[in-house]
Amino acid sequence: MWSLDSGLHEEEKLEEHLFALWEILKPHKEYLLSLKETVEVDVFCGYRSSSHIAGVDVSYRALELFKELEIDFSLSIITT
Numbered sequence: 840m841w842s843l844d845s846g847l848h849e850e851e852k853l854e855e856h857l858f859a860l861w862e863i864l865k866p867h868k869e870y871l872l873s874l875k876e877t878v879e880v881d882v883f884c885g886y887r888s889s890s891h892i893a894g895v896d897v898s899y900r901a902l903e904l905f906k907e908l909e910i911d912f913s914l915s916i917i918t919t
Contacts, residue, residue, distance in 0.1 A: 843860060843863060843864075845857075845859035845860050845863075846859060847859055852895075853884065853886055853895050853897055853901075853914075854896075854897045854898055854900075854901035855901075856884075857884070857897070857901040857902070857904055858900075858901055860882070860904060861903060861904040861907075864904065864908075865907075868907055868908065871908055872908065872909070875909070880908060880910055881910060882904065882905065882908075882910060882912075883913075883915070884912070884913070884914045884915065885914075885915045885916075885917065886914055886915070886916045886917070887917045887918075887919065888916070888917070888918050888919070889918070889919050890918065891918060894916075895914070895916070897912075
């Protein structure tokens, strides 16, 4: 398992974190795609909110990471 951090403050928008992670991963795209031949490649995204109507908007541009790595976008939303 790899555990990466975007390096951004936790309160930045989710899409900003996705942009930052893609910048980290982009140079390794071919390697990550080759890994898919033998293992599952997955990106876990979590969103925490203290609001009972938690939600998030993510622009299509921020989903490039998932398109290029050919993996689904999934989001775990936790309300506290």
